[in-house]
Amino acid sequence: MLAHRNLKEDRVTNSTKPGALESGAPQGNSDAFRRALGHFATGVTIITAESDGVLAGITANSFNSVSLDPPLVLWSVKKTSTSWPTFAAAKSFAINVLASDQAPLASQFAKSGTDKFRDVDWKPGATGAPLLGGVTAQFECARRVEYEGGDHLIVVGEVSYFARYERRPLVFTQGRFSLAIDNLDAAPTSANLRDAPYPTFLTMLRRAFLQRASEFREEAHSVGFTMNESRLMYHLELSPGLQLEGLARVSLLDLDAARDGIASLERKEWIGRGSDGSLQLTVLGVEQNAKLARLAHGAEANKLMRFSAAEISKAREIIEAFGGRLDNVPAYREPQ
Amino acid sequence: MLAHRNLKEDRVTNSTKPGALESGAPQGNSDAFRRALGHFATGVTIITAESDGVLAGITANSFNSVSLDPPLVLWSVKKTSTSWPTFAAAKSFAINVLASDQAPLASQFAKSGTDKFRDVDWKPGATGAPLLGGVTAQFECARRVEYEGGDHLIVVGEVSYFARYERRPLVFTQGRFSLAIDNLDAAPTSANLRDAPYPTFLTMLRRAFLQRASEFREEAHSVGFTMNESRLMYHLELSPGLQLEGLARVSLLDLDAARDGIASLERKEWIGRGSDGSLQLTVLGVEQNAKLARLAHGAEANKLMRFSAAEISKAREIIEAFGGRLDNVPAYREPQ
Structure with missing residues (x-):
C-alpha cells in the first residue's frame, strides 16, 4: 500500500482537505484546477x-x-x-x-x-x-x-x-473519452425480477465486469499508475515511438490529460522521449507494465482457485460466445 | 421489426431528418427539445x-x-x-x-x-x-x-x-443517472497486450457485457420499450403502487424522463394510475414484461446452444465468483 500512498501524495498540491487528491486555490495552480473541473462529466x-x-x-x-x-x-x-x-x-x-x-x-x-x-x-x-x-x-x-x-x-x-x-x-470525464452505462452504484435495490427463474447473463456479466474493473483500478494504483497513466503505458508498449498526439488519440485521452500523464511518467522514469518527441517505455516502464499484468492475472486466478483448469477454459469459451473472440488487430501507426 | 419501427414513429414529432428519433423547431415542442438536449451527457x-x-x-x-x-x-x-x-x-x-x-x-x-x-x-x-x-x-x-x-x-x-x-x-444522460466506463466503441485497436498469454477476464467480461447490453436494448425496442420505459416497467412490477417520484428514484431517472416514460406507457395501456397517483402494471403490461424476459433469456440460450447445461451452470458459478452472488434485497418502499 506504500506505492499507493505515494501515488496519492504525488498528486496532492497545496492540500488542506483530508482525502482530497488535489485541492487549493486556482491561482498558480491551473493544471490542478483543470483536473478538478474534469470530475464534472460532459x-x-x-x-x-x-x-x-x-x-x-x-x-x-x-x-x-x-x-x-x-x-x-x-x-x-x-x-x-x-x-x-x-x-x-x-x-x-x-x-x-x-x-x-x-x-x-x-x-x-x-x-x-x-x-x-x-x-x-x-x-x-x-x-x-x-x-x-x-x-x-x-x-x-x-x-x-x-x-x-x-x-x-x-x-x-x-x-x-x-x-x-x-x-x-x-x-x-477526467480527461478520458468514455461511455455511459446503467449505474448500479446508485441503484437502491439489486433484486432481479426480470431474471427469474435465474439471473440473465447480462445481469451477471455487468456485475462481474464492474466489480473486476474497480479492483483493476486498485491494482493499477498499487503499481503506481493512475487510470490515465495505465492507458498511456499500455498503448505505448503496443505502439512504441508514438508522439503526444498519436498517443493521446489511441489512449482515448484529450491532449491535456495525455500531457499530464506523460509528464508524470517521465518524472518516474517509466517512459523516455527521443529528440523528435517520440515516446517509449524505459526498461523500468516495461517492468511496471509486466508487474500490473501479473497482478491482474494473479487477482483473477485467486478468485478461481476452486475451479479446475478445464472448467475455467470452458467458462472463457462461454463468455467469448457473448462477446466475440478478441481480434489481433495490428498496432496503431502514426498517420504520415 | 414492425414493433421497433412503430416505436420509433411514436417518438418522431415534426420530423424532417431521415433517421432522427425526433426533430423540429423547439417552439411548441419543448418536451422533445428537452429530450434532444439530454443527448449531451453531463x-x-x-x-x-x-x-x-x-x-x-x-x-x-x-x-x-x-x-x-x-x-x-x-x-x-x-x-x-x-x-x-x-x-x-x-x-x-x-x-x-x-x-x-x-x-x-x-x-x-x-x-x-x-x-x-x-x-x-x-x-x-x-x-x-x-x-x-x-x-x-x-x-x-x-x-x-x-x-x-x-x-x-x-x-x-x-x-x-x-x-x-x-x-x-x-x-x-438521456434522463438517466449513469456511470462512465472506458469507451471501447471509440478504441482504434482491440489488441490486448496486457492480456498475454491469454485475455484477462476483465477484458472478456467487458466485451461480453457491452455486446449483450447493446443486444438487450434492441430486444427491449422490439417489445416496444425505450430503455427508460424498460426501467420504469421493471421497477413498477417489483414495487407496485409507487408514485411518480418514488418510481423515478428507483428507476434512476429524473422527474422529466420519468414523466415522459409514464405518459407513453399509459398511452399504450401498459400501466394504470390510481386516483391517488399510484401506478401499477396492467395485465397487458405484465405480459410485456414477461415477453421481454423471455426474449432476453432466449437470446442468451441461443448463443450457448453448443454448450451443455452442466458447462453453462459452471460458467455461471465462475462469473459469479467475480461479481458476487446476487442479493435478494427486499423491494423498495415509498418513504412515509
Missing part, C-alpha cells in the same frame, strides 16, 4: 459555422442548455481561438453532439492549423453551418449575444432546429 | 449557498467551466426558482459535484418545498456555503455576475478554492 460537441465559404469547427465540452422558452443554449470559446473570427462573422452556428464512436473526430477538431473538415461526412444545414454525420444530436442556432467570461467568451444562441438520433453519446 | 451538481442562516441547495447539470485565468465557472438557474433569493442575498456559492453513488441526493435537492438538507452530511465551507460529503469535486465561488438567459439566469462565479477526490463521477 458530452463532447463540435461547434461549426460558415462565413463567406470559410468553414470553422471547434471541439467544445462547454456546451449547455440555458432556457427552454425561448430555446437558448450556450458554449464558451477561448478569446484567442483562431476559429472565432469565422464564428463572429457568421449569424448562425451548429452544435453537433458526438456519438460514442466519434472520439477521433473530437481529436481532429481540437487541433488547430489543419483542414479539420478533411474526410469528414458533413453537409450544410439550413443556416449554412456544417452538420456532421453520425452524431447523436444536433442544434442549429442563431447567434444572440456574447458575454464576457475571463479568457473566454460565453456564446449564447437561440435554437431554430434540433434533432436527436438513436446513438449513444460520447462522454468525457 | 455530470450532476448540487449548488449551495447560505444567507442569514438560511440554506439553499439546487440540483443542476447546467454547470460548466468558463475560464482558467481568472478561474470562472457558470451555471443556470430558473428565474422562478424559490431558492434563488437565498443565492441572490449571498456573496458566495459552492458547487458540489456528485459521485456515482449520489443519485438519491440529486433527487432530494431537485424537489422544492422540503427540508433538502435533512439527513445530509454537510459542513459550511470557508464562504459559509454548505459543502456536501462524499462528492467527487468541490468548488467554492464568489458571485461575479449574472447574465440574462431567457427563462433562466446565467450565474458566473470566480473559484476561490477547489478540491477533487478519488471517487467516480455521477453521469446524467
Whole structure:
C-alpha cells in the first residue's frame, strides 16, 4: 500500500482537505484546477459555422442548455481561438453532439492549423453551418449575444432546429473519452425480477465486469499508475515511438490529460522521449507494465482457485460466445 | 421489426431528418427539445449557498467551466426558482459535484418545498456555503455576475478554492443517472497486450457485457420499450403502487424522463394510475414484461446452444465468483 500512498501524495498540491487528491486555490495552480473541473462529466460537441465559404469547427465540452422558452443554449470559446473570427462573422452556428464512436473526430477538431473538415461526412444545414454525420444530436442556432467570461467568451444562441438520433453519446470525464452505462452504484435495490427463474447473463456479466474493473483500478494504483497513466503505458508498449498526439488519440485521452500523464511518467522514469518527441517505455516502464499484468492475472486466478483448469477454459469459451473472440488487430501507426 | 419501427414513429414529432428519433423547431415542442438536449451527457451538481442562516441547495447539470485565468465557472438557474433569493442575498456559492453513488441526493435537492438538507452530511465551507460529503469535486465561488438567459439566469462565479477526490463521477444522460466506463466503441485497436498469454477476464467480461447490453436494448425496442420505459416497467412490477417520484428514484431517472416514460406507457395501456397517483402494471403490461424476459433469456440460450447445461451452470458459478452472488434485497418502499 506504500506505492499507493505515494501515488496519492504525488498528486496532492497545496492540500488542506483530508482525502482530497488535489485541492487549493486556482491561482498558480491551473493544471490542478483543470483536473478538478474534469470530475464534472460532459458530452463532447463540435461547434461549426460558415462565413463567406470559410468553414470553422471547434471541439467544445462547454456546451449547455440555458432556457427552454425561448430555446437558448450556450458554449464558451477561448478569446484567442483562431476559429472565432469565422464564428463572429457568421449569424448562425451548429452544435453537433458526438456519438460514442466519434472520439477521433473530437481529436481532429481540437487541433488547430489543419483542414479539420478533411474526410469528414458533413453537409450544410439550413443556416449554412456544417452538420456532421453520425452524431447523436444536433442544434442549429442563431447567434444572440456574447458575454464576457475571463479568457473566454460565453456564446449564447437561440435554437431554430434540433434533432436527436438513436446513438449513444460520447462522454468525457477526467480527461478520458468514455461511455455511459446503467449505474448500479446508485441503484437502491439489486433484486432481479426480470431474471427469474435465474439471473440473465447480462445481469451477471455487468456485475462481474464492474466489480473486476474497480479492483483493476486498485491494482493499477498499487503499481503506481493512475487510470490515465495505465492507458498511456499500455498503448505505448503496443505502439512504441508514438508522439503526444498519436498517443493521446489511441489512449482515448484529450491532449491535456495525455500531457499530464506523460509528464508524470517521465518524472518516474517509466517512459523516455527521443529528440523528435517520440515516446517509449524505459526498461523500468516495461517492468511496471509486466508487474500490473501479473497482478491482474494473479487477482483473477485467486478468485478461481476452486475451479479446475478445464472448467475455467470452458467458462472463457462461454463468455467469448457473448462477446466475440478478441481480434489481433495490428498496432496503431502514426498517420504520415 | 414492425414493433421497433412503430416505436420509433411514436417518438418522431415534426420530423424532417431521415433517421432522427425526433426533430423540429423547439417552439411548441419543448418536451422533445428537452429530450434532444439530454443527448449531451453531463455530470450532476448540487449548488449551495447560505444567507442569514438560511440554506439553499439546487440540483443542476447546467454547470460548466468558463475560464482558467481568472478561474470562472457558470451555471443556470430558473428565474422562478424559490431558492434563488437565498443565492441572490449571498456573496458566495459552492458547487458540489456528485459521485456515482449520489443519485438519491440529486433527487432530494431537485424537489422544492422540503427540508433538502435533512439527513445530509454537510459542513459550511470557508464562504459559509454548505459543502456536501462524499462528492467527487468541490468548488467554492464568489458571485461575479449574472447574465440574462431567457427563462433562466446565467450565474458566473470566480473559484476561490477547489478540491477533487478519488471517487467516480455521477453521469446524467438521456434522463438517466449513469456511470462512465472506458469507451471501447471509440478504441482504434482491440489488441490486448496486457492480456498475454491469454485475455484477462476483465477484458472478456467487458466485451461480453457491452455486446449483450447493446443486444438487450434492441430486444427491449422490439417489445416496444425505450430503455427508460424498460426501467420504469421493471421497477413498477417489483414495487407496485409507487408514485411518480418514488418510481423515478428507483428507476434512476429524473422527474422529466420519468414523466415522459409514464405518459407513453399509459398511452399504450401498459400501466394504470390510481386516483391517488399510484401506478401499477396492467395485465397487458405484465405480459410485456414477461415477453421481454423471455426474449432476453432466449437470446442468451441461443448463443450457448453448443454448450451443455452442466458447462453453462459452471460458467455461471465462475462469473459469479467475480461479481458476487446476487442479493435478494427486499423491494423498495415509498418513504412515509
